[in-house]
Structures are given as C-alpha cells and as structure tokens.
Amino acid sequence: MPAPHTPSPVTTRLFLQRFSATRRGARLARLLAGLQLAEWGHPRGADDHDAVTIVVAELAANAVLHGRVPGRDFALSLRYDQALGVICIEVSDTHPARPVPVVPASDEDHGRGLILVDALATRWGVHDRVGPGKTVWAECALSTAAG
Secondary structure, three states: OOOOOOOOOOOEEEEEEEEOOOHHHHHHHHHHHHHHHHHOOOOOOOHHHHHHHHHHHHHHHHHHHOOOOOOOOEEEEEEEEOOOOEEEEEEEEOOOOOOOOOOOOOOOOOOOHHHHHHHHOOEEEEEEOOOOOEEEEEEEEOOOOOO
C-alpha cells in the first residue's frame, strides 16, 4: 500500500491589494504592507520590516505622484519566498512613463525615492504589464528568519 501523500509546506506567501492613486492610498499601502510583514513573522522595528516598508512607501508614492492617471488605481503585490528569504515588491500603475533615477541637489526636499530603493533592495527594475502602464519591482533579501 502506498504511503499517504504529505503536503509540502507553503514556502511562498502572497499579498495583493489595489489602492486609490492618492496620498492616502500610498499611506495605506505602506501601513498594510507593514501589517502583512508582521503577520509573516517580521515585526515592526526589525531591520527587514523597516527596509521593506520604506521600499513600499517610496514605490507607492511614486505611483501616486508620477504614475497617476485620473480615475485609475495602483496595485501592490508582496511575494514572500521563505525558502529563499526574499520579499518581492511590485507596484503597478497605468501611466506609461518609466521612472528615471535622478540625483537631486542637496537643498531639494524630494527626488531621493529611487535612491532609497536602490540602497535597500538587492535589485529593482521596471517591466511592462498587461494593459496600460508598468510595474516597478524590487527584491529585498531578508537578514533574519521569520520569528
């Protein structure tokens, strides 16, 4: 008689949500990403939690400020691969323009979002999506195991 099938453990977790393309929507995306990270075992105040929420905040803010199309939302996807210890963040909007990193003047109070993303993520980029717009993605390697 064959042995009963034992299901393999889930090693990839997913969070998907659409948000209004407003400052309030960007803030909600950051807050819900933080709650989801805590649910996945990476509590608020931990380096991994803070790095991922900063990346989410910057990408969501860019979607609202530069990728906004009136009447259209933006989407946030978090994919946590426990086996690899990586969280992939994707923010999709319907504006066709791709983000361009800039080096702002030292006295400017904006323009550093992609610099932060580049510093905190192991890699990031942009790809086309089905329908109008693009998806900006970033991968963050986790330094600690989920507790």
